[in-house]
Each structure stands twice: as C-alpha cells, then as structure tokens.
Amino acid sequence: RKEVEQDPGPFNVPEGATVAFNCTYSNSASQSFFWYRQDCRKEPKLLMSVYSSGNEDGRFTAQLNRASQYISLLIRDSKLSDSATYLCVVNKTPGGSYIPTFGRGTSLIVHP
Amino acid sequence: EAGVAQSPRYKIIEKRQSVAFWCNPISGHATLYWYQQILGQGPKLLIQFQNNGVVDDSQLPKDRFSAERLKGVDSTLKIQPAKLEDSAVYLCASSLERTVYTGELFFGEGSRLTVL
Numbered sequence: 001r002k003e004v005e006q007d008p009g010p011f012n013v014p015e016g017a018t019v020a021f022n023c024t025y026s027n028s029a030s031q032s033f034f035w036y037r038q039d040c041r042k043e044p045k046l047l048m049s050v051y052s053s054g055n056e057d058g059r060f061t062a063q064l065n066r067a068s069q070y071i072s073l074l075i076r077d078s079k080l081s082d083s084a085t086y087l088c089v090v091n092k093t094p095g096g097s098y099i100p101t102f103g104r105g106t107s108l109i110v111h112p
Numbered sequence: 113e114a115g116v117a118q119s120p121r122y123k124i125i126e127k128r129q130s131v132a133f134w135c136n137p138i139s140g141h142a143t144l145y146w147y148q149q150i151l152g153q154g155p156k157l158l159i160q161f162q163n164n165g166v167v168d169d170s171q172l173p174k175d176r177f178s179a180e181r182l183k184g185v186d187s188t189l190k191i192q193p194a195k196l197e198d199s200a201v202y203l204c205a206s207s208l209e210r211t212v213y214t215g216e217l218f219f220g221e222g223s224r225l226t227v228l
Contacts, residue, residue, distance in 0.1 A: 004154075006154075008152075032215075034216075036217075042221075043203060043219035043220065043221055043222055044155065044203075044217070044219055045219070046216045046217070087154055087155075089217075091215075098209075098215060099157065099160060099167065099168050100145070100157070100215075100217060101157065102147075102154035102155045102156070102157075103154050104152075104153050104154040105153075105154050
C-alpha cells in the first residue's frame with residue numbers, strides 16, 4: 001500500500017460546481033497534513049494546511065479524519081483558475097524531524 | 113525575498129552520461145529537499161538535508177545518485193550514469209523548519225531532465 005494515496009482523476013466540472021477530493025495515508029503516526037497546488041509545468045505551492053478541527057480559507061475547506069486516516073479538500077463555486085493538480089502531503093515524523101510525503105495528485109479541470 | 117534557485121532548467125543527455133543539478137535555497141532555510149517528479153506522478157523525496165546533515169535518503173538510488181550540501185547552504189544532486197527512467201523534473205525545495213506543523217516547502221522551478 002502506498003503511503004499517501006489519491007484518485008488521479010481528472011475531475012471535470014463546470015464553473016460554479018462544488019468538488020471534493022480525498023486522500024488516504026497509511027502511517028497512523030503522521031502528525032501534519034497539507035494540500036499543495038501544482039499548475040501545469042510549474043512547481044507545487046502550498047494551498048493550505050489541514051488542522052484536526054477542520055479549516056476553511058475562502059472557497060476551500062480542508063478536513064482531517066484521523067480514525068479513518070484520510071484528509072479531504074472541498075472547493076466551492078469552482079473557478080476556471082482552479083484548474084490544476086492538487087497534491088496531498090503527509091508529514092512522517094521519525095526521530096523528531098519530519099519528512100513530507102506527497103501523493104500522486106488529483107487533476108481538476110474546470111470548464112465554462 | 114529571493115526564491116529557491118535551480119539550474120540548469122533543462123538538460124538533455126544520453127543514457128550512461130552524467131549530469132549535475134544545483135540548488136540554492138532561500139536564505140536562512142535550514143532544511144533542503146530534492147524531489148524527483150516523473151510525468152503524471154507526485155514528487156518523490158530523494159534526499160532531505162537539515163543544515164549539512166542528511167535526515168532521510170531512503171529513496172535515493174545510491175548506486176547512481178549522490179547529493180551533497182556543503183556548508184549547509186546550496187546543494188548539488190548528481191546522477192552517474194543516467195538511465196532512461198531518470199527522465200523527470202528534479203525539484204529542489206527548502207523550508208524554515210520551526211515545527212512539524214508549520215514547515216511550508218518552497219520549491220524552485222525545477223530542472224527538467226531528458227535521457228535519450
């Protein structure tokens with residue numbers, strides 16, 4: 001089983017739609033979680049951290065379910081500019097440091 | 113503030129040749145990472161440095177890949193000899209590691225390697 005798993009998609013949605021992505025992780029000792037966004041042929045950039053209580057940033061909502069070992073990202077009112085790959089990142093924490101592990105990413109295409 | 117600098121941006125070599133990539137992290141960032149991203153996949157960590165010490169290199173193919181971070185600042189990743197499957201984008205990232213919860217990664221634009 002991969003350490004971080006994501007459905008690669010693509011998710012093809014119209015503007016204004018709500019779309020949700022899930023990501024599962026295998027290491028129950030993982031401590032911190034993030035969503036990164038990667039545009040085509042660009043480097044990944046942090047979208048948002050994922051907190052235990054869930055958190056929201058504008059149209060984006062992230063949730064963490066430790067019991068089931070998954071995190072989610074919800075995008076409301078999708079914009080054309082949201083088209084990108086969304087990467088789930090889980091930090092392993094052996095020996096006091098942390099090692100960021102990426103999923104393969106979920107591709108989102110928002111069409112007019 | 114200057115971002116993470118990488119060079120070269122593009123490199124085309126034949127199999128069995130060698131190649132080196134250079135990375136200069138954001139000033140003051142203690143942690144430096146090299147990731148390999150093959151087309152259609154997520155970034156795969158090759159090696160992580162904390163200052164000039166190695167935190168993790170479990171996925172680095174040590175028979176052909178090597179990396180160093182002398183003086184705890186810039187870093188070089190070398191591949192010798194290259195194989196076809198090494199064709200990928202090599203991403204360097206750095207972070208100002210405060211706690212496990214706040215270590216945002218800042219990536220360079222990447223070095224795109226094509227092995228023929």
